[in-house]
Amino acid sequence: MIFTGSAQAEQTLRIGYQKFNSLNILKSTGALERALAPEGIRVAWYEFAAGPQLLEAMSTGAIDLGHAADAPSVFAQAAGKPVVYLAAEQPYPKGIGILVSKDSPITDVAGLKGQRVATGRGWNAQYLLAVALQQAGLSYKDIQPAYVSNAADAVAALQSGSVAAATLWDPFLAAAEQKQPVRNLRDGEGLTNNRTFYLSTAAFADTHRALLHTFFSELAKASTWANAHPKDVAQLLAPQLGIDASTLEVASSRRNYNAVAITPAIVAEQQRLADTFQGLGLIPHAIRIQDAVYPATVVP
Template identity: 30%
Template sequence: MTISASPQPPCKHERSPLRIGVHPANLHLTLAAAWDMQFDSLDVEFVRYDGGSQSADVLSLGQIDVCGTSSPQPLFAAAKGLDVILLAASAPRRLDGSIVVRADSPVWSLQDLVGRKIGLAQKSFQIYLLVQALEKAGLSLDDITICDVMPGAGLAVLQQGSIDALVTLAPYQDYAMTIGNMRLLEGSEALIPNRSIFWTLGERQLSAYARASFFDGLERLGREVPQDVARASYILAADAAGSVLRKSWQRAILARDWSIHHINTTILRELQDEADILFRHGVLERSIDLME
């Protein structure tokens, strides 16, 4: 795995467009695609795909040049032997993620999850949150059954009783508490950093100019979103079914630190800790060393 060098002064001649992958779970890039923003003088093309778990494949196929995902995705790609290049990271989001149960559930502790079904989006940060919570409680993935559930559908699946607990994220965790028939079992605070990671593959051959322009564009977006919450919430809640969820989006935007950071030693150590625990629980197919 390679760390991108600090942005260099852009040159005048850059092959374009830069194809930026966009999927619903990455809010920075979802907003960037609708923000009418400029990445300096670099032409960009936003390419939509269904989910972050597809990122390594669409990068390898040359359909996109760069993406933003939850932190496990570049680790999965590196474990497969791909030449992952880390470009940037969001600020930590330690409150964005939780394990919830129905209000009438007999589950009152993590130990009560033994033998039960837990819904989450596979290969997302939710699996990292779950294994951290289980390990903290002296449990492992062998003690529970994982059901693959997309974030937008998770609360309905939990209400129907098809699963016993749900690993969810903003704004759905806020919505779950608001509607009154869910309760918090475990939060992400102090468990995982929960950053978004922006990355590419070496074979995409991004120039220093493209990397710098991409970083600068994200950094600019991170400054503008908190200044226009109404616009950001309108974009993110475009498909929201009700006013309660739309208000949850507004609260989620206000609560989030939208700043963008260069990859540094702290972030690398966080990712190494994540890679180690995912490998220890059999989620990552092989161990990786980010300090190589």
């Protein structure tokens, strides 16, 4: 939280978001701004290409609150960034995938052995790749990861033929499936719940508990509406995100936007993810997810 002037009445809540999430919907409605205006709080929104960049900004104090997927959240904790879990969205396993070109001779995940695969460090789709390889009797070391920093670069690498496969998440996954000659070898169904988490710092949450309650109350209203109106969500977000409505409708129809409190079962999910990455040597040491869970409930 920053001050835009000397008075308490000139506070600004800084929220980080990525393309396609309930935060996009909340931003579009203006409901949070209306709810906070009587308290003299304005809202500033900052878009990030992916979770790792958003969480880096949070750790340096550039934003107060935001969302990221399961894997970036684990990588941030492993790197010692002072971020805490506030809430989680519902499972979204079909929102991630491993794509190959439509005419690729690769027909299953086992066929990725020895191949170059475009993915990002700390992506939710990187975790999908790791556990899908394990299920196929392979390990992460059996492929050649080609690390990229955003979804556009992953798609470009697949299109150029410099990689045999690419990992993606919605809405970029839906866009590729709708617009590109690709096949989805594997989504997250049965492998990973692919949750989105809402995160902040303990210092911010301790000081602004009432504000967080207002934030999650308004988010719940937007999410409930979104779950019932995927077509309307697509029409609402298309101009904001620069992605066509038909693609967004596909992505939205396979998602549940509602946020819930962090439960022991969700902590266990994240712990399995963290242990997998640590076992692969992708994070330097073991971590305890519970240590990064904010101890107070902020979801109404």
